[in-house]
Amino acid sequence: MSAPSAPIRLPANQPAQFYRGGAAIAALRSASSGGAASRAAEFGPEDWVASTTTLFGRDTEGLTRLPDGRWLRDAVEADPLGWLGRDHVEVFGSSTALLVKLLDAGQRLPVHFHPDDEFARRHFDSHFGKTEAWIVVGTQGSSPTVYAGFREALDARTISDWVADQDAPTMLNALNAVPVEPGDTVHIPAGLPHAIGEGVFVVELQQPTDFSLTLEWRDFLGDEAKGHLGLGFDTALKALDTSVWDEERLASLIRHTAISETAPESATVDLLAPGSRPFFRADRLRPRTPLALDPSFAVLVVSEGRGRLKNTRGDVHELSTGDTWVVPHAAGELELDGDVAVIRCRPPAARG
Known part of the structure; x- marks a missing residue:
């Protein structure tokens, strides 16, 4: 079946997650339905939009289903030129090369990081690692904050000790705390340790995988193996960026795009x-x-x-x-x- 020749409006797609959230997603989506958000939209902190990606280790959870009943993944595979265009297919094959999420942090997310393409090829047999970016579209609370990059250069032994002890306060305090407001965007390169604070609502773009290596696993995942995705932390930590991210370097990841009197909106x-x-x-x-x-x-x-x-x-x-x-x-x-x-x-x- 060939690709449709028109845009397709999508319903919510909220696979179960390990952390709380979802109220901001429900509020946003209910605005287009007269305030009558579906039960599916009321629960779940992530909405995977136009997803051809599954949750790690799952067969179909996370995939988007089109109105005609097909998985979007299967539809793209059946007509990659129609869905993606010839230039894209010549470079990326039948992969969309993209996953978009609405992510509403109802609690602070754990300190974690993602592998780059090379590490993902070697250990997960994947063409893609997981670089991502956040577009802040809403905040709640008195000090909405995200966390990115270590404030000081660290050695692998120190981090291994933190992980073994599950020393969450020390891990979080080692990161740069970045106050955010709607209109701010943050680029998160693969390997960069990071977390999203409670009350931050983002549109997230990422490479199309679900590879999250979680340093702070105990109070979130309950299983150490889920933290290192079966690799063991000795191996997983080889993908971690332990370098220092000072103020100047961190600024290269962040943009402030909110409308103001001095920065009027362009089209x-x-x-x-x-x-x-x-x-x-x-x-x-x-x-x-x-x-x-x-x-x-x-x-x-x-x-x-x-x-x-x-x-x-x-x-x-x-x-x-x-x-x-x-x-x-x-x-x-x-x-x-x-x-x-x-x-x-x-x-x-x-x-x-």
Whole structure:
């Protein structure tokens, strides 16, 4: 079956997780349904949008099911050119090379990190590691914070001791604490130790895997093997970046994109730090006049307002706050207009 030639609106897809959250996802999604959020949208801190990725070690959990009943993964495999475009397929094959999540931290997440491509190939037989980025779309509480990178260079023995003792306060205090507000974005390279604080709601872009190596496993996972994904921590820690991330280096990961009097909104805002470009792309779209979108596989998250997507045939798709959409390459050039803000997430550019 060939790829559809129109964007597809997606329901929530919230596989069970080990931590609390989900209220912000339910509130966002219920905005487009008159306040009647489904039970599935009320529980679960992560919504995997247009996912062709499963939870680690699972067969289908995490996959997106299309309205016609097929898994998106199977639909893309059946027509990768239609879904992804020729240039993308020549570089990435039939992989979308992207996973997008809505992530609502109802509690602080544990200190963890992810492998890079080389480590993932060697130990997980995967083409992709797990570099990621966060776009902060909401916060709650008096001091919303994320944590990224060690404040001082550390040796492997010190970290091994922390992990063996499950010394959570020391592990967290070793990281840079970064206050965040809506509009901030943070690029998280593979290997970088990090955590998301309670009350932070993000759109997360990442490589399409579920490889999380969790230093602080005891109060979250309950099983040491789940922390190191069966590798043993001696091996897993070889993927950890133990270098120092000082203020200047940390600033290279962070962008502040909120609208202000000195930084008025343009129709298209590139949201992520330059280091993310080999892995994924994200723009905030707020059309002042009809805005042309080039053909591309994309995931759209409507963060506020109401608008329309129109194709060259004149077909119109109504957008509203809380919608999530997957756009096949075969949909062609689209036009976005209306009083709407959309986060457009895309794989890395296949050519440059």
